[in-house]
Amino acid sequence: MSDFLASTDVALLQRHGLADFDALWNVQLDAVDEPNTGRGGWSSVYRLELEGKGYYLKRQSDYLTRTLHHPFGEPTFAREFRNISRYEQLRIPALQAVFYGERRVAGERRAILMTRALDGWSDLDSLLARWPQLDAVQRVGILQACGQLARTLHRAGQMHGCFYPKHIFLRKRSTGWQAQLIDLEKTRPLLFGKRDRLKDLEPLLRRAGAWSEGDVRCLLATYLQQPADSALVDNWLQRLVQRRREKEAH
Structure with a gap:
């Protein structure tokens, strides 16, 4: 699966050197709450602000869900991203994805899901x-x-x-x-x-x-x-x- 990057946010992320998976994985941010642990890994949420625009950057490692379609597990963000995309296609008002990507690093399964913050809501x-x-x-x-x-x-x-x-x-x-x-x-x-x-x-x-x-x-x-x-x-x-x-x- 190739990375998803919303066309409306490409230029902004590029200006800050944050337009790819590794950059978003390594950027230093404070978590908004305690990370979720379990499922054999962890999942955490961070707040990111760029030029007055707010985002929520979510990162997880080996935080998997198992289903009939994915008996060996997949990142929980994968399902959430598919549903965000489905809602957009069906025109159901919902949060919007800015970036999604997955990586395997030395046996570790990483995933990133970045969405626009609902500032003003x-x-x-x-x-x-x-x-x-x-x-x-x-x-x-x-x-x-x-x-x-x-x-x-x-x-x-x-x-x-x-x-x-x-x-x-x-x-x-x-x-x-x-x-x-x-x-x-x-x-x-x-x-x-x-x-x-x-x-x-x-x-x-x-x-x-x-x-x-x-x-x-x-x-x-x-x-x-x-x-x-x-x-x-x-x-x-x-x-x-x-x-x-x-x-x-x-």
């Missing part, structure tokens, strides 16, 4: 923390943006698998709120129709404790393209509440 978790302070127009805008994001995702035949508030990023624009997704490692195709769609949505609603029933109806109304008091929204709300109770009981 807020994760839904932080918005939920101040939900009571947001005015009605802001709340409706956020709920509609989340509902539209879920609708776009599922209509494209994809299930995120970790549709949590911390993985949904939003920003206010003159035309309204926009939303996009991060953390695509567990994405898979929708295989079981409504069951998978409910399975994807329920964790979001379970974690969004600040939302009232009216808020959830607003999100579902956008998702289903139906009035908030429609029978279809009633049905989906009932199914989601039931699934939430079953999860909490376990």
Whole structure:
């Protein structure tokens, strides 16, 4: 597999001598948190800023996942990069890749995934923390943006698998709120129709404790393209509440 380098960022990276795998592997940066260990290796995330543009540079060594297609393992970033590329092809709003590459060095399997930082965006978790302070127009805008994001995702035949508030990023624009997704490692195709769609949505609603029933109806109304008091929204709300109770009981 050849390295991927986004054409829009080539010149900037070249000016700083960071347009290839070895340079990105060796550049000295402070990690944003403790590295993940396990799977026989490690994986770490770094913040990189170049001429006012922010990036997240992720490096890993022997941090592998094993599947039927890759019984001997592949870097977990490989799957994430494929999913980022798939989302872009399907026009599902999500984080954007700038660089991806893999190397074998003396038996060690290294991988780099670099993405654009979502500067100017807020994760839904932080918005939920101040939900009571947001005015009605802001709340409706956020709920509609989340509902539209879920609708776009599922209509494209994809299930995120970790549709949590911390993985949904939003920003206010003159035309309204926009939303996009991060953390695509567990994405898979929708295989079981409504069951998978409910399975994807329920964790979001379970974690969004600040939302009232009216808020959830607003999100579902956008998702289903139906009035908030429609029978279809009633049905989906009932199914989601039931699934939430079953999860909490376990």
